[in-house]
Structure formats: C-alpha cells, structure tokens
Amino acid sequence: MARQFDIPVFYKSSVISRVKTARHMQDPRKRDLLPTVLDFGAVRFILARHFGFCFGVENAVEIAYKTLEAHAEQRVFFLSEMIHNPNVNWDLQERGVRFIFTSSGAQLVPWDELTPADIVVVPAFGTTLEIQETLAERGIDPYTYNTTCPFVEKVWKRSAQLGESGYTVVVHGKATHEETRATFSHSIRSAPTVVVLDVKEARILAEVIQGTLGTEAFMTHFAHTCSAGFDPAQHLVRIGVVNQTTMLASETWEIAQMLQQAMVERYGAAQLPSHFADTSDTLCYATNENQNATYALIQHGADIGLVVGGYNSSNTSHIVELCEAAMPTYFIRNADEIASSQNINHFKLHTRQMATTASWLPAKRPLDIALTCGASCPDAIVEGVLFRVLSFFAATRSLEDVLQPYPELQRGA
C-alpha cells in the first residue's frame, strides 16, 4: 500500500479526495488515464486522472510542518521555497519560516546570521554540495531536516554511477532551477557534466558528438552550463542522459534518442553500449503520470483549460504548454485570479508576465472546462477554483448529486 503522509487538513479537499479515492479504488494500478467528468449541468469540469501533490511534495510538506510544530522555540529557515506553490510558501512564512535564497539563487539571509541553534530545512528539490558543506561548517546539520525527494536523489545516484563507469552526464534541465543546480553540483563530483535546456540545444550537442561542430561551437552554447575543464573531444565519447525530474518526459526521451543516434552515427550501432548508457529508470513516476494524464485530458477535449499552480513551477508550466497547444488555457495560481465571470488574471508563459483576459468564459452550454494542476499544488486550491467558476452558473446540479458516483469512504473501509 502506498505510504500515507500527514498533510495539514487545510491543503485537502473533500471533493477532490472523494474523486481521487474512488478512481484509485476502481483502478489501483492506474491503468485508466481517462479524466473524471463532474457534470453540474450548465458546466462540466473535466478533471485530469492525475494531478496534485506527488510523493516528494507530500513528504516535504509533512516534514516541514512537523518540524515547525516540534521546534516552536527555534528559528526555522528553508534554503529556498520548499516547493513552488505560493499558497504553501505564504503559509510557511506566516508561521515564521524565512527563506535563505530566492528560487533563482539570490541570497536573502546572509550565512553569518545563522547559528548552530537554527534549523535549516532542505527543500524537495535538494541542494548543492557546496551549500551542504557551508551549513556543516556553521554547525548546522544539513541532513536532519532534509526533504529532498527520493526520486531526485535517485538521479544523483545514477549520475554518480555513470561517472564511476566513465560516462559523462548530460542533464536535461533548466540550469538556474534549484533542482538542476543541485543535480549539477552532485554530478560534477564524479563525472564531467553538461546541462541542455531543450531539443534545440541537444541538437547542437549531437552535432558536436558527430564531429560536424567543434569545441568552439560547444563553448559558445555550453560554457556556462558545463563542468570546469569540460573538453568536448574527450568528454562526449561516453554519455548518459538524466533529467530535472519535472521536465517534459517526452522531451527528455527525444533528447536521449537524438544523442543516442549521434553516437550510432559516430561509432556504429554495434559499439553503442560503450558510448551511451540507458538511464530511462531515472524518470520521475509523478511527472510521467501527470503528463500522461494531461495528454488524455486533451484527447477528451474541453472548451477551455484552467491549470492551477505556482508561476515558477516547472512541472506546472509543462502541463500548461501541453494544454495551451490544444485549447484556450489559463494558468492561474488560485481562485483569486478569477476576478469575475468576465475577467481572469493569468500568467503568460511566453512573456512570463501577468495578463488580464476579458470574456474568458465562453457562452456555450454546457461548457466543458478542463481542470488540472501541478505536483506542488494543494487539492484545496483546485477545489477553490472549481467552486469559484461554479458560482458563475445558475441552476446547477447539487454537489452531492454530481459526486454520487464517487462514494465517500466510510471510516475503517
């Protein structure tokens, strides 16, 4: 049975819990990716089969709140946002938590302010070895309150194994993201490492592997995202690909295929195992499930999409990218962004700015709204969005009626 975490009740939603529990009981092996339709009559919410807190986030939330409860007399710092969700981070800050770094790595609390009596919590993304060493030097154990997700640690372990076997590590990720900075820091201790952002960058790397581009081209693109002393002539002969766990899994796969093909062309298919390591076992299950559920949601179809989550959340951004290619999609952090049935405030991924869209709610009836969120978004926030939108429709079916196919579990059942 999957581990149950102790999550604060204000992050839970009775509506979403009923749906998720019923779907889980019907399909414990998670084979059915079809979305759930909550049919209120005038509006139908199409909920993705998988969304919301993943294992790593639940683990981090549980440790964070237990730490605060157990150490009310001590100062509690988080290295950075614990997860990329504003509501969770605001709540932690209201309880006295201070973040040492911003998400982009700017230091907010100088190291000199910290004393051995302070508690420092490592976020779910993990942290760099350099920061762990700095904490240890200041008398703070960096491992006692460590919420690093085991799936991130798995990537680090695999990177170390690759390095020990003489492979270079190619990280598919955003070089400035906390998790990729942490993975890079761990990886370079045992392997030459280079970070590639996307397929476009991977194509350049593939050309360097094939020999059609040289060291100069490599350095033009990767000087700031490769390990010190990286020599493409020497370090792109044996490689393995790992990823920032929240990247699009399909893109990681495409990048791995492209680099594998470059190795085949350079060294021949028979020599491939000596030049390319199979690392498909490092992909995060939750990212896979959420992205696959998003594809199924899109296939089902809807008139508009609402994706809920932090605007700096990588995994949520990828869900938005998938949805907006298929339907008008609004990326909102919570129900407060829905100003009215006329206006919605939302985050535009491509400009990375907020926008307000008028007449966002189509007049069509029944209206189908795809609703999902990222792995760091509490169910309560999604429920808030659902109720806010529902309030714009008159004479809808009752909630109990709509939830009737998803019976509440009796205590002890």
Ligand code: SF4
């Ligand atoms: S998305 Fe995956 S790797 Fe990231 S915290 Fe969740 S379970 Fe862990």
